[in-house]
Amino acid sequence: MLVSAIGLAIAQSVMQNDIMPLLKVIAARFPDQANVVYNIVSNQSVIWESNVPIDVRDAVTEAYVKSTHKVYLVFMAFGSLTFIVSLFSKNLKLCRNLGGAAAE
Numbered sequence: 001m002l003v004s005a006i007g008l009a010i011a012q013s014v015m016q017n018d019i020m021p022l023l024k025v026i027a028a029r030f031p032d033q034a035n036v037v038y039n040i041v042s043n044q045s046v047i048w049e050s051n052v053p054i055d056v057r058d059a060v061t062e063a064y065v066k067s068t069h070k071v072y073l074v075f076m077a078f079g080s081l082t083f084i085v086s087l088f089s090k091n092l093k094l095c096r097n098l099g100g101a102a103a104e
Helices: 002-029 031-042 044-048 054-087
Strands: none
Touching (some): 002 031, 002 054, 031 044, 044 054
């Protein structure tokens, strides 16, 4: 459970740090829709409202896809590192038969 929470915190941190610069570029490209772009961070359903132009919707969707891809790459690196470290770990027997008690 703790590892899941740590993984989620890492994913959220990577996503947040990557999406904000991309959204700033989108807001600069569409200055009349800047408030919509920044509202999308707290409420993603805003993107599907009828007053959001398709160009803005596509740009924001692409930014989220790029950020999600970066999160994927970070976790692939963690997974690869874990695999490499596991190759050098020693296989330890975790259960012992203490005092002749039947373990089965």
